Amino acid sequence: MPSAVKPPQTLYDKVFQDHVVEEKEDGTVTLYIDRHLVHEVTSPQAFEGLRNASRKVRRPDCTLATVDHNIPTSSRKNLTTTDKFIEEADSRTQVTTLEDNVKAFDLTYFGLDDKRQGIVHIIGPEQGFTLPGTTVVCGDSHTSTHGAFGALAFGIGTSEVEHVLATQTLITRRSKNMKVQVDGELGPGVSSKDVVLHIIGVIGTAGGTGAVIEFCGSSIRALSMEARMSMCNMSIEGGARAGMVAPDNTTIEYLKGRPLAPKVDSPEWKKAVNYWLSLKTDENAKFDIEVYIDAKDIAPTISWGTSPQDVVPITGKVPGPEDFQDEVKKEACVRALKYMGLTAGTPMQEILLDKVFIGSCTNARIEDLRAAARIVDGKKIAKNIKRAMIVPGSGLVKTQAEKEGLDKIFEDAGFEWREAGCSMCLGMNPDILSPGERCASTSNRNFEGRQGAGGRTHLMSPAMAAAAAIVGTLADVRKIAPQSIAPAKGSPKIELDAHMEDISSDEDLDRIIDAPVDPVSVAPKSAPSASASAGMPKFEALRGYAAPMDVANIDTDAIIPKQFLKTIKRSGLGSALFHAWRYVPGGDQESPDFVLNKEPYRNSKILVCTGPNFGCGSSREHAPWALLDFGIKCIIAPSFGDIFFNNTFKNGMLPIRIDDQAVLEKIAAVSKEGKELEVDLVNQVIRNASNGEQLASFDVEEFRKHCLVNGLDDIGLTMASVDKIEQHEARRTREWPWLDGSGYLARHRKGPVKIEAQSVPKTNRGEIVKEPLDW
Ligand SMILES: CC(C)[C@H](C(=O)O)[C@@H](O)C(=O)O
Numbered sequence: 001m002p003s004a005v006k007p008p009q010t011l012y013d014k015v016f017q018d019h020v021v022e023e024k025e026d027g028t029v030t031l032y033i034d035r036h037l038v039h040e041v042t043s044p045q046a047f048e049g050l051r052n053a054s055r056k057v058r059r060p061d062c063t064l065a066t067v068d069h070n071i072p073t074s075s076r077k078n079l080t081t082t083d084k085f086i087e088e089a090d091s092r093t094q095v096t097t098l099e100d101n102v103k104a105f106d107l108t109y110f111g112l113d114d115k116r117q118g119i120v121h122i123i124g125p126e127q128g129f130t131l132p133g134t135t136v137v138c139g140d141s142h143t144s145t146h147g148a149f150g151a152l153a154f155g156i157g158t159s160e161v162e163h164v165l166a167t168q169t170l171i172t173r174r175s176k177n178m179k180v181q182v183d184g185e186l187g188p189g190v191s192s193k194d195v196v197l198h199i200i201g202v203i204g205t206a207g208g209t210g211a212v213i214e215f216c217g218s219s220i221r222a223l224s225m226e227a228r229m230s231m232c233n234m235s236i237e238g239g240a241r242a243g244m245v246a247p248d249n250t251t252i253e254y255l256k257g258r259p260l261a262p263k264v265d266s267p268e269w270k271k272a273v274n275y276w277l278s279l280k281t282d283e284n285a286k287f288d289i290e291v292y293i294d295a296k297d298i299a300p301t302i303s304w305g306t307s308p309q310d311v312v313p314i315t316g317k318v319p320g321p322e323d324f325q326d327e328v329k330k331e332a333c334v335r336a337l338k339y340m341g342l343t344a345g346t347p348m349q350e351i352l353l354d355k356v357f358i359g360s361c362t363n364a365r366i367e368d369l370r371a372a373a374r375i376v377d378g379k380k381i382a383k384n385i386k387r388a389m390i391v392p393g394s395g396l397v398k399t400q401a402e403k404e405g406l407d408k409i410f411e412d413a414g415f416e417w418r419e420a421g422c423s424m425c426l427g428m429n430p431d432i433l434s435p436g437e438r439c440a441s442t443s444n445r446n447f448e449g450r451q452g453a454g455g456r457t458h459l460m461s462p463a464m465a466a467a468a469a470i471v472g473t474l475a476d477v478r479k480i481a482p483q484s485i486a487p488a489k490g491s492p493k494i495e496l497d498a499h500m501e502d503i504s505s506d507e508d509l510d511r512i513i514d515a516p517v518d519p520v521s522v523a524p525k526s527a528p529s530a531s532a533s534a535g536m537p538k539f540e541a542l543r544g545y546a547a548p549m550d551v552a553n554i555d556t557d558a559i560i561p562k563q564f565l566k567t568i569k570r571s572g573l574g575s576a577l578f579h580a581w582r583y584v585p586g587g588d589q590e591s592p593d594f595v596l597n598k599e600p601y602r603n604s605k606i607l608v609c610t611g612p613n614f615g616c617g618s619s620r621e622h623a624p625w626a627l628l629d630f631g632i633k634c635i636i637a638p639s640f641g642d643i644f645f646n647n648t649f650k651n652g653m654l655p656i657r658i659d660d661q662a663v664l665e666k667i668a669a670v671s672k673e674g675k676e677l678e679v680d681l682v683n684q685v686i687r688n689a690s691n692g693e694q695l696a697s698f699d700v701e702e703f704r705k706h707c708l709v710n711g712l713d714d715i716g717l718t719m720a721s722v723d724k725i726e727q728h729e730a731r732r733t734r735e736w737p738w739l740d741g742s743g744y745l746a747r748h749r750k751g752p753v754k755i756e757a758q759s760v761p762k763t764n765r766g767e768i769v770k771e772p773l774d775w
């Protein structure tokens with residue numbers, strides 16, 4: 001008899017297992033999704049898909065929408081309507097489209113006029129929408145943030161957003177388990193941002209590919225929830241699908257009294273806490289990858305190049321190509337130095353800055369603003385700083401900061417005090433860098449053009465960015481404000497009042513749970529049917545020219561820059577593909593050297609990239625849409641960003657992993673000769689089309705191949721198993737009742753849901769709360 005003893009499981013294994021609706025023999029899993037966050041950029045095409053197929057949102061009670069990427073961060077004092085407030089037409093259309101969609105599909109929405117509006121990854125935890133042990137998704141790569149709660153949280157593309165809206169599930173597979181253990185006390189001036197930048201420097205931007213990272217060790221345990229969120233946020237920059245931290249007392253304390261968490265001391269709360277605390281990795285559980293880091297090796301860390309792995313301690317110098325062994329890295333270094341306008345050997349602290357940005361889903365929470373305020377208190381920003389911005393992560397963070405007088409401290413020092421949004425993290429709104437400008441930024445990505453075409457980004461912690469603003473160059477916070485950087489002892493006390501105040505009136509409650517009184521009648525009323533599937537073109541074989549590229553870490557910002565994400569359609573993006581590389585800066589004139597501007601590659605159907613990690617970064621499905629619109633249906637590379645890899649399949653495209661570099665070079669050589677390739681999916685081989693020579697064979701997951709070859713739309717397939725989804729929902733209601741109705745008892749939300757308001761302590765304006773910082 002086989003043993004009934006369960007093998008030891010990791011935290012990830014446990015959370016994953018509790019959400020399996022169906023598992024096929026080939027490892028394909030239908031995974032139930034507890035929480036779905038929605039924003040304006042990656043949702044319009046998903047809602048359009050629902051409408052076209054007469055589908056409705058399966059669980060409006062588990063869906064929360066807001067606007068963040070495209071909105072101005074200027075004062076909302078004169079805000080009347082979105083139409084009048086947002087000047088830029090494309091951005092306005094995306095926001096008003098979301099407004100229409102939330103009404104039509106009956107979704108909870110924090111709009112521009114709602115104090116709870118903010119960056120999607122800040123408002124979820126703030127409201128208690130994010131809970132331990134849940135699965136959380138969003139059409140956004142930094143959904144990994146929510147893993148700080150011991151949730152399995154990851155970014156998805158727009159087709160998957162549509163899949164979750166329609167079915168409340170996703171089709172996926174198990175990831176690898178990766179452990180990153182950090183032990184010891186963090187040094188003065190070292191925050192969780194420094195820890196995560198250091199980790200990415202160690203593992204590289206592809207280090208976590210295909211894996212879910214569990215962050216553990218005594219240094220992680222000592223971090224506050226907000227600091228843990230900053231770390232999990234950047235798991236995606238380490239290539240991982242998600243990052244997780246096991247729930248503990250810090251987690252439970254943070255959740256107490258959050259509007260959408262179960263009510264403290266209720267039977268549900270007790271049951272939930274028991275479950276949450278059971279979510280930890282069993283002794284002897286197996287990890288596929290293990291990384292150990294000693295806290296004393298971590299200094300305040302800063303990026304020098306155009307990839308988040310390009311980091312050095314602030315005391316370091318700009319590296320040169322000779323500092324790297326591998327050829328791909330040497331070339332990447334040369335390219336990065338050129339783009340960043342830096343010379344190898346320059347001390348980091350001598351690099352002059354133009355702008356400072358403190359904000360983003362990584363570092364725009366109240367603790368971040370407090371940390372920055374402590375550094376700038378009573379000082380002025382340097383004369384050479386043209387603009388320094390503080391952009392709070394949510395309306396509630398802003399309100400709390402104002403109560404503590406942080407706005408005053410920042411404004412007195414010369415910073416702008418803005419409204420909540422993504423802002424200069426990616427510059428989809430008017431907050432951007434001009435070409436050549438250099439910015440100290442608390443965001444998470446330093447890709448070419450990320451904060452504005454030609455802009456140069458250095459990533460760092462809020463305290464380091466504040467120090468840089470004061471000095472005017474990249475600066476060591478330990479020298480600038482030694483008195484403000486004592487390392488934290490134990491877990492900082494968690495402030496709840498920012499998140500709890502103002503929810504006592506019925507009006508506010510109605511707005512939190514913004515069920516529309518009169519939903520517009522665009523959404524279908526009837527239950528969806530499996531046959532409503534839209535279908536996809538079939539992919540059996542492909543013959544065509546293959547454009548060769550030899551760049552490592554081609555990110556989705558490079559494939560399709562942010563200014564083209566403002567569309568509400570999937571089509572028409574081909575002309576914008578690789579825009580910054582394909583056209584001369586500032587115009588529509590083609591760069592003659594770029595491969596897609598050369599014959600015969602203007603007509604490429606395939607792309608062969610010899611550098612690793614193609615499609616890393618953002619979850620924007622606009623990247624595969626742009627490739628497809630150009631005519632490219634197949635990409636061959638040594639490895640891919642996980643979300644991009646998924647997104648291509650959803651669009652009937654085929655990404656092929658060839659990790660044998662010699663084989664890859666052989667394929668690239670044929671494409672460089674201008675000969676056509678033949679990709680035969682049915683037989684899983686790549687041939688030289690001119691002579692039939694087989695160049696490579698490749699692997700593809702059985703289920704994905706089946707869908708491509710037969711042109712199957714997997715929403716339709718999933719809906720065919722709706723009975724299994726219902727069974728899981730029944731189990732969920734029984735075992736995890738707090739997850740229904742956004743944490744309320746109601747099984748199905750009928751109109752606004754009321755919760756009891758709780759009394760909260762107030763903080764006096766003008767006083768910085770004296771509690772330890774996260775370092
Ligand atoms: C717009 C969105 C798809 C994107 C992401 O997925 O990360 C954005 O948030 C970013 O940071 O680039």
Ligand code: SF4
Pocket residue numbers: 068069119140142360361362421422425426443444
């Ligand atoms: S990374 Fe930047 S753009 Fe993306 S969600 Fe976070 S704040 Fe917004």
